Amino acid sequence: MRAVIANDQKLRVDDWPDPVPAEGQVLVKTLACGICGSDLHMLKHADHMLDVAARAGSAISNFDPKKDLVYGHEFSAEVLDYGPGTERKIKTGATVCSMPVLMGPSGITGLGYSNQIPGGYGEMMVLSEALLLEVPNGLSADHAALTEPMAVGAHAVIKGDMAQGDVALVIGCGPVGLAVIAGLKARGLGPVIAADFSEKRRKLAESAGADVVINPAEASPYAQWSDFGVAFSSDERTMQTMLGETPKTAVIFECVGVKGVVQEIIDGAPTGSRIVGVGVCMDTDHFEPALAIVKQLDVRFVLGYAPEEFAETLHHIADGTIRVDPFITGHVGLGGVAQAFEDLASPDVHAKILVKPQMKD
Ligand SMILES: [Zn+2]
Structure with missing residues (x-):
């Protein structure tokens, strides 16, 4: 052949x-x-x-x-x-x-x-x-x-462990970021904020269902937490709890895979956020654990998908849930x-x- x-x-x-x-x-x-x-x-x-x-x-x-x-x-x-x-x-x-x-x-x-x-x-x-x-x-x-590339998004979303009402931020809207956005929307999660420097990718993020799409050259993707009711500091979070509110968690998907992005996310993440590393960075990177500790960030890395995530993704594509x-x-x-x-x-x-x-x- x-x-x-x-x-x-x-x-x-x-x-x-x-x-x-x-x-x-x-x-x-x-x-x-x-x-x-x-x-x-x-x-x-x-x-x-x-x-x-x-x-x-x-x-x-x-x-x-x-x-x-x-x-x-x-x-x-x-x-x-x-x-x-x-x-x-x-x-x-x-x-x-x-x-x-x-x-x-x-x-x-x-x-x-x-x-x-x-x-x-x-x-x-x-x-x-x-x-x-x-x-x-x-x-x-x-x-x-x-199915295969979209299943990568489904897996990342499941590993992101989001609750209804939590806010998702997707950094990078290449094929991996788009799969994550589609996976979030397929499960009714969000709001979903997405950020990418490329105009084409921002358009695709919109068509994947992102609720807010940001060009990081114009505005910081990390400046909108209060608009979505996410408390940035632990003091604000404590205040929400004292008022009887359930604090919302930010779940930030790293879909760029370039040196420095993890630290940028640690800097911009609200206290108590979860960071899901999906983009494959092949360089040795460095970040500041003290800041991640003070913010009590949960950082996790994910790869691939489980067989049931793969099968579910095929069905989501076939029934139009994922376009x-x-x-x-x-x-x-x-x-x-x-x-x-x-x-x-x-x-x-x-x-x-x-x-x-x-x-x-
Ligand atoms: Zn692939």
């Missing part, structure tokens, strides 16, 4: 052996696959990412970046054929999604991060039957491919992937570009 093959920081379109489904696996035709910021980062800085994964004891991303591999973990696909020992409950021809994980005889493989098993930037893949989700409601393959259409800003065939990697560096043009391996370019 044809695939976009990465090797030593370069992409090329070339032949890759047709995947063959093993026990419990399904052969699929890739219909759409989103290009993720992680793929851009992996292509250039795989060594650092792999080092971090290894130190965390994770074997799921374990590949040699100087050998061929096919990226792509945000996909939808069509069932072509079943391997041995399968139940075949989903008909061939059906559109499916799956978490990007393959269970095989040699353990678990991260799809899109393996030298042996191709990800979604190729014409075909093998998936685990046990993880297949049939795409409901005649949802298009393009929209279904957004992904505005986030899809481009389509490319295999031949357009290398250029798309370049184009995604500009935040004012693109959010999500979908690779359509069957599209001629």
